[in-house]
Amino acid sequence: MIWLRYAYVALALFLTTVILSPLQIIALWRGWKLARRMPRYWHMVACFVLGIRIHVHGAIETRRPLMLSANHTSWLDIIVLGRVADVAFIAKSEVRSWPIFGLFARLQNSVFIERTDKRGTGRQVNSIAERMAAGEIIILFPEGTTSDGNRLLPLKYSLFGAASSAVPYSPDGTVHVQPVAVAYTGIQGMPMGRFMRPVVAWPGDVAMLPSLAGVIRARALDVDICFGESVTFEEGTKRKEAAAEVESRMRTLLAERLSGR
Template identity: 60%
Template sequence: MISWLRLGLAAIAIAAASLVLLPLQLLSLRFDWKLRRYLPRYWHRIVCYWLGIRVHVIGDMERQRPLMLAANHASWIDILVLSSIADVAFIAKSEVRDWPIFGHFARMQKSVFVKREEKRKTGHQVNEIAERMAGGEIMVLFPEGTTSDGNRLLEVKSSLFGAAAMALEQAPGDVVHVQPVAIAYTRIYGTAMGRYHRPIAAWPGDIELIPHLKALLACGAIDVDICFGEAVDYRADSNRKHVSATVADRIRTMLSARLRGRGDPLPRISG
């Protein structure tokens, strides 16, 4: 009974926030107001709160621009938690645009949808990413190219860092800062989550969405750690594969430490 009541209150609160913020976001997108960068953060914070997702931040986001965040990808929840702590936009595969619910919200956040199989269109999309980074926007890349089970970092695709190379032409100082970010789902009801329970948060491709959503909503008490690592400077003479490997190593190290309960024992809660 309490669970259904909580879900009902959450639905009402999220719907009310959406009725206020989504029309403003639509107007901001229509006229390309800078407000479009900031509104999603407030909506995502409200959603995380009512879904019972507590976001802990370890480290600091790089202050220099242009900035690209490269993060491991375990779930659609990654979008919620990253957007709740920073004004970011996402680089997503083209299929996401047509997904129910998630595709709509991705468009509302002005994500860049990349068609990797069509090189001509990919070039245009990479140019858009470069222009927006040069304009001060923070772009988020999931270099694994897919979601994992949340217990490890999958192989990182160095080709996806091409957007950082393209942004160099418009970057002040001829440098783009690529910061590794680890997203670790660590606790459920305040206790260590472990490999067995992590699929409640993680959403690898072989798990159907509806059962996954039901399990998440029924839970209502998940802690996620967001770790910001040392940024890597991408310059004209940088080797893309070397940058990719360095970023991957730093993500892997941070992710492993958080999943094993090591590192800062009292990360701050965002918001």
């Protein structure tokens, strides 16, 4: 029966991709705002066929420009976050060449950054800032890698440079960075403890296909997405202090949700 489920998921996602990709390519080419919304439909289907139930706590900040700062456990984070909002992701440049997911990342108009390109850092940051100022919601995974889902790794404060750089582009001189916690809390209707979280966690030494197969076998996953109170970046804001406040709020949100509070 598991092979039938593999086939069902693969067929559903393949057909959805075939239908939506041409529309998204045209929307990106023409610069239509539809390009921001289209990926969400794909994520809706993906969550449905994978059996992912999302529970949202709090709400997305309504003020703009806006950056969401989220913890990173798995490739699954992109699907669940893409399901709840029209967003674009900041990704490392290597993702562009990944099979399947590289294509999806390009179709979602992700921002690819080359971490080793020190000379191009300013250009990359300004590109992110311009897109935020244009109204796009940008998601940052400031841990810089994936965790085991049971904790928040130390954040790389330098990655918040895009928020600081977007301040001059903002009409009111402020940029809002909202902490977000993505917590995997249930599997097949039962609470997911720390020993079951490897089912969804995607550490660097695990290949993509085995990780995807594990999620498909799980059949039903519960994910809590918690939106916290935003931290405001403005002229004169000390980036490290503001980033430390974002980190503190993310850590609190994740700990509370994983403990069931």
